[in-house]
Amino acid sequence: MQKISDRCTNRRLKTYLRVLASGEMRAEEGLAIILKADFSASPTRIHFRKEYTKTKVARDVYISDEATQYLKEWIDRKYRDRRKERLDTIIKDDEDLIFTAYKIRNPHSPARRVSKIIINCRNG
Numbered sequence: 111m112q113k114i115s116d117r118c119t120n121r122r123l124k125t126y127l128r129v130l131a132s133g134e135m136r137a138e139e140g141l142a143i144i145l146k147a148d149f150s151a152s153p154t155r156i157h158f159r160k161e162y163t164k165t166k167v168a169r170d171v172y173i174s175d176e177a178t179q180y181l182k183e184w185i186d187r188k189y190r191d192r193r194k195e196r197l198d199t200i201i202k203d204d205e206d207l208i209f210t211a212y213k214i215r216n217p218h219s220p221a222r223r224v225s226k227i228i229i230n231c232r233n234g
Contacts, residue, residue: 125177125184125211133179138162138173141210142211145185184208 111131118124130140133156141220142162148155160168175182189202 119185121187122209125180126202128177128180129173132173133171136164138164141209144204145202145208146204147181147208149178149182154181181208185228206211 111127115124118127124142129135129143132136133140135158137149139158139162143156146157148157151172153174154177156171156173158169158171160166163169169215185208188208189200190213192200211229
């Protein structure tokens with residue numbers, strides 16, 4: 111997994127792969143990570159609601175400091191001031207899904223989350 115991530119040039123995908131590997135989570139769970147992740151804990155704690163787990167039981171996952179660093183860098187990049195690039199700046203909301211490119215109408219739809227990361231990985 112490390113070799114795949116190292117060769118990946120897309121920041122969003124690279125971060126996603128690092129977080130998945132570090133937290134030993136399923137792909138669906140990785141896409142369900144929201145900005146409410148607990149970065150104050152060490153290691154970083156990510157809580158998954160029961161709707162996003164295979165067993166339908168809520169659980170916590172912990173990720174490494176390295177994966178946390180990648181995740182923080184991705185969040186900073188996603189919410190940067192884009193006026194210089196003549197792009198709309200995305201406004202932060204604690205319920206935002208970290209790996210989506212923009213707000214989606216139904217964040218509870220797994221198909222929408224998966225399609226958004228796949229379609230937008232080229233833009234990362």
